[in-house]
Amino acid sequence: MNTAGIAFSVLQGLAYVLLAPLLLGWVGKVKATLQNRRGAGVLQPARNVYKLLGKETRVAHTASPLFRITPYVVFVATLLAAAIVPLLATNLPSAAVADIIVVAGLLGLARFFLALAGMDVGTAFGGMGASREMMVSSFAEPALLMAVFTLAWSAHSTNLAGIIDHQLSDARLLPSMLFALASLVLVAVAETGRIPVDNPSTHLELTMIHEAMILEYSGRHLALLEWAAQIRLMLYGALIANIFFPWGIATRPSLLALAMGMAAIVGKLLILGAGLALSETVAAKMRFFKTPIFLSLAFLLALIGLLSHVILESGG
């Protein structure tokens, strides 16, 4: 583990922190354009976070200390999970520290604390959000693991860098990858709280999931939670972009390769973000009790992908 590698890892982590609000802003801007609105600028989510950081923080009387440490735990765990997912380059020490199972675990840790914080204040909304969030994740998390295992199976590695290297050296379009991709897209939509599973721009009690859990937060706590949500969106974007379409990612830690990798990932994320905006424009929010159908679809697609890969594609 050399110094340059660590420096590049930190750089990649910073890229997540700084670019994540812009990605969300881009999705919002494209969505507004598609809906014939002018919409807020691409910088709006970043401005929101900045504004919230300067505001006074209020905490309910009934809240326990756990409520106050949760924003930090959520932010830190999400950021570390993101730092493990290769964004610009593959051979970084941050990717060797842990693999995709750890990424899923860290996201699970963040979700665990967020759900607990939702139940901490003792209002009905928080419990509702926590209950729904855990239901969604009960399907989404296994589906995420299955989708990645489909690729890990032939790469013989669960390290994301190893999977990406294998994809780069042995690029073949297999049917199972389409299943895995479809599943991962559905999981990403569910886990980042987007339409049709959740609607990030509503506070209507019947439909809230993520917003219901963070309803009691304000000031810098809320800023951290919103920032973490943005990083999670970018994490899923980078995961989909880089393990299914790894072209352009830097395999050597040189500045030129990194610049190329940056251009490539920005391009890929812009396309994915536009796709998300398009799907959110044409699809409507689903009734909450219909979401298990959506989620079990993601789960079954991942399962079909894994089994078809294991049985049909990886010959003896």
Added chain:
Amino acid sequence: MNAMWTLAGGSLVLALASALSGLAATERRPALLRQLSLPLFTLAGLAALVGGLWVLGTRATGTLQLPLGLPWLPWRLHLDALSGFFLALIGLLSIAVGIYGRGYVREFENGRDSLPALGFFSGLFLFSMLLVVLAGGALVFMVAWELMTLSSYFLVAFQHEQAANRRGAFLYLLMGQMGGVFILLAFGVLASFAGSFSFAAMRSIHLPGVWASIAFVLAFIGFGMKAGLVPVHTWLPEAHPAAPSHISALMSGVMLKVAVYGFLRVIFDLLGPSHWQWGVVVLVIGSISALLGVLLALMQNDLKRLLAYSSTENLGIIFIGLGLSMIFIGTGHAVLGVLALLAALYHTLNHTLFKGLLFMGAGAILHSTHERDLDQMGGLLRRMPWTGWFFLIGSISISGLPPLNGFVSEWLTFQAALQAWHLENGLLRALIPLAAVALALTGALAAACFVKVYGIAFLGRARSRHVRRAHQVPMSMRIGQGLLAALCVAAGLLPASIITLLGGVPWQLLGTGLSPADAQSWLWLTPISKTAASYSAPLVLMALLLLFAATVIFLRRGAVRRVRRSDPWDGGFAPPTPRMQYTAAAFAQPLRRVFAPLLQVEEHVTKSPDGSPRYRLQVTDRTIDLLYTPWVRAMDRITRYIARLQGGHLRAYLGWTLGALVLLLWMVLL
């Protein structure tokens, strides 16, 4: 060599001493239980822990012949790495339970419950568990096994005024005895071929295929019953909640592990895990147990019952690892078999730590509020902060989240499952990923389950008056919990060191082990190779802490520092009351709806006499209706016929006796 036996023998003697001194804790000297019996209990645990670690560290083996028994049927004790590991495990939890118990039993001192019984059977229970893992032959094993079942039966029936406890205890005794019969039959098969009851003789012979499979099935049913695997788990959620909480911790934390020990001893050591088909059976049963266990746990509102169902889940995960190991060994991939076996052993250790911790937490709540129903709790984190934070560590661990210990064993099991591409058999290649799916689903549902437990019990606002008056538990109970919580963290952070320590078990059973990947082996967990998968728990924790510090420092600048307290948002209506909070049943409702086909859910809304509607919800285990009720009905019918023999007429009885005698004479003379 001698030190090893001194420690192991010392733990047995101390456990017996604890039992006998407990017997003296009569109404006149109730404090004797606390001041003598339980410290002896802790010392017995300490001796067992040190002895077990000694054996694991030095990889010594030895046999000791006791001056006891018939000349042709000697009582032999045997110590090797496998028994050393389980000896250490029992010792570890007994230390914590002994300390914790000192605070916990205090409230029984003024009650009507019989303290001598509690002290005597607790010590005897520990003694018999230690003796099971030390047994060097089937005779000692079976005697100790039955002693373990009986002594724990009396502990389950400790508070026998309540009908539910009596019922649970009886079911436990019934199923414990049935399991004992299966194990006895398995040993019978082995002993009849070996011509001796000693494990050494059984190990040296090679059973013909059919008889080996028969022995496997008998042993798996017998030990599976004790381990609480589906579908023979039904005693577990009845019996574990009935016992006093420190005994529940012991039963769930180590007695189920003694069943795992028996399985390993008979299948891996004596029979030799040579058939992958056996592994398939174990894998399937393990996956079903894990999934059904966690689903049923999620539906429970009684905290201790929920924890009991969660034991079924975790034993299922252990048996997934064991099944994988048997498949790999049976198909000739010994190193992968070692990996899966280590995953199972690691989870065995983890489950002992966190389930012991969680049962102690449940006991602390029970001690402080006399409440087991989650829907009456709330806000306990602020009233019992120590218990609350320790329970949080246990909840994160059991949910399999990094950087704590539950994650490590799940990670290892996943890694073992993902090595299935080495196999040629198409059935296995498809089956093992399905087990991995079951494991992933189980992990996610377990997280949901423990969010529910923690969120309802420790967070929010108190839902009843006595919970609002909850108070801190005594220091000894906090120390007991703190010890296990610290070990959960340590086992999560130093996986590579622990795996090195556990390495002796696969060396002994399979004759091979894992090679450490590089020089910094304590830092990196790389079970297969550096490129395949690596996880560095210390670095992950370090990164988390560094990022945490950076975030705090970053936020310190510029922002308004002060945090103001205010009322929660009331939606513009009346201020929220504690009754408006989500309940345990409400929390599980979305998942209950999704998984309704697998469970038996009964929902009723009835009118109560004063006209207000009453909602009643009952979620029961389908296996009882599907598998047990037909048997019970058949048994009823048969016994009714047999009962006709007993007409109350002496002449009829004499007639039956005469008939039996004539029949026997005829058989003998023929």
